[in-house]
Amino acid sequence: MAFAKDCENKLRRKSWSLCGQMVPVVTSYKYLGLVFQSGVEVSDLPKRMATERKVCLTRAYYAMRGFLSYTTIPLSIQTQVTKASLLPVATYGGELWGMCKTRCAGVQKELNKVMRTMVGIWQCADKRGSPEALSRELGISSIHEIGSGARARLWSKSPTLKTVLRELQMNPMKSKSETWVTGSTSGIKLYSKGVEGFPKDFSLMKPEDLCTKLRNAISEDEKRKHGEQKVDVAAKKSFTVYLQSDYFATRAFIDQSVGCLHLAQGVKLLVQCRVGGFLTGSRAKHFSGLVDSMGCQSCRRDDMKCSLPHILLRCRMWVNPRKTMFSKLRHLETAVIFDSFNRLPVGSQTAMLLGGKVGELRFEHWLGDPQSVQEPGFKIVAEFLMSVYDGLKQHIGESMIESRGPKGHGNLLNLAEPLQESEEPLDLDLDR
Numbered sequence: 001m002a003f004a005k006d007c008e009n010k011l012r013r014k015s016w017s018l019c020g021q022m023v024p025v026v027t028s029y030k031y032l033g034l035v036f037q038s039g040v041e042v043s044d045l046p047k048r049m050a051t052e053r054k055v056c057l058t059r060a061y062y063a064m065r066g067f068l069s070y071t072t073i074p075l076s077i078q079t080q081v082t083k084a085s086l087l088p089v090a091t092y093g094g095e096l097w098g099m100c101k102t103r104c105a106g107v108q109k110e111l112n113k114v115m116r117t118m119v120g121i122w123q124c125a126d127k128r129g130s131p132e133a134l135s136r137e138l139g140i141s142s143i144h145e146i147g148s149g150a151r152a153r154l155w156s157k158s159p160t161l162k163t164v165l166r167e168l169q170m171n172p173m174k175s176k177s178e179t180w181v182t183g184s185t186s187g188i189k190l191y192s193k194g195v196e197g198f199p200k201d202f203s204l205m206k207p208e209d210l211c212t213k214l215r216n217a218i219s220e221d222e223k224r225k226h227g228e229q230k231v232d233v234a235a236k237k238s239f240t241v242y243l244q245s246d247y248f249a250t251r252a253f254i255d256q257s258v259g260c261l262h263l264a265q266g267v268k269l270l271v272q273c274r275v276g277g278f279l280t281g282s283r284a285k286h287f288s289g290l291v292d293s294m295g296c297q298s299c300r301r302d303d304m305k306c307s308l309p310h311i312l313l314r315c316r317m318w319v320n321p322r323k324t325m326f327s328k329l330r331h332l333e334t335a336v337i338f339d340s341f342n343r344l345p346v347g348s349q350t351a352m353l354l355g356g357k358v359g360e361l362r363f364e365h366w367l368g369d370p371q372s373v374q375e376p377g378f379k380i381v382a383e384f385l386m387s388v389y390d391g392l393k394q395h396i397g398e399s400m401i402e403s404r405g406p407k408g409h410g411n412l413l414n415l416a417e418p419l420q421e422s423e424e425p426l427d428l429d430l431d432r
């Protein structure tokens with residue numbers, strides 16, 4: 001590589017050879033995965049590296065999409081494969097281009113696609129569910145978090161290296177624009193500001209400690225700031241519910257279900273419910289831009305929205321699977337917890353069924369207990385979701401097709417049986 005003014009013309013004036021072979025003079029050359037071109041702006045390099053990562057991740061994603069979208073492969077295995085083979089592709093060189101949220105956004109978008117595919121929300125235009133909640137649920141950190149950690153670690157250990165980085169770190173360049181060293185320092189300062197237990201003089205920290213602490217700080221920061229972000233309202237709401245219900249505490253069910261192949265799809269549906277991505281009638285209409293006015297198509301009630309609480313607790317179409325679910329849950333949980341559960345509003349009951357916490361109340365046996373031979377709560381709920389899923393999808397599909405037709409709206413209303421009585425409370429006392 002030659003660096004000089006007008007070097008290309010100067011190079012072309014001579015012929016170059018190496019061991020008797022002609023060496024071509026080229027204007028662009030790929031080195032360590034990066035294309036160097038004549039006239040390249042060095043300040044553009046990090047941006048180009050991030051773009052390159054996005055392209056590579058997309059390629060790897062399409063190569064693996066068959067495996068990732070297979071509903072009967074346990075989610076836990078798909079997550080481990082993603083962490084081992086796709087994340088390194090996505091974050092390669094993060095030491096150089098990381099610690100900038102804007103640069104990471106493109107790669108993150110592709111990673112969101114990967115995660116959606118795994119849990120079964122895989123259509124290209126599908127934006128159901130909150131990506132932040134999904135990444136916490138699956139234990140896959142954000143690209144911003146991984147990149148920042150890697151950059152901080154390299155920054156911290158650069159004084160001990162034998163490369164040019166050591167010189168740059170020890171004798172910082174006096175430059176108006178940001179360099180890698182000054183950018184890293186200010187980045188770490190920014191994210192560690194006001195974080196409890198983060199030493200002010202972070203240059204004395206061990207590289208690994210700095211990396212871990214900074215990653216935790218960024219993760220907490222994302223949690224705090226999610227309300228301010230300009231994202232889809234539905235996604236924001238889903239993430240709020242995820243945090244409020246403390247679903248994170250019960251995410252171990254994904255690993256616990258790894259041996260139950262027959263429940264693989266049910267576990268994915270459960271994750272969809274927890275991150276706000278389960279396809280209910282209301283959600284289908286929201287994302288296709290239709291007005292949600294036709295009610296639930298499963299029980300043909302036009303005064304009832306086809307929401308998650310309706311499907312789990314009220315819809316008449318799923319009375320039998322629901323009875324099975326509640327009779328099993330009743331045997332599993334204590335009478336005290338079940339009585340408190342009965343008195344809760346439907347929204348809170350839904351959160352509890354999905355493994356969440358309402359006030360201080362949570363199903364005690366929702367997660368599996370290694371000492372117990374009983375079937376844990378999450379399996380019971382996953383079974384229910386599996387038994388209603390196909391029928392539900394069909395009803396939603398039908399209603400969408402009909403409502404798009406010329407006289408669709410009217411047709412549907414005529415089809416709905418006139419139900420006069422009001423919504424009766426759920427009969428959970430099955431022993432009666």
Ligand SMILES: [Zn+2]
Nearest residue numbers: 296298299315
């Ligand atoms: Zn219904």
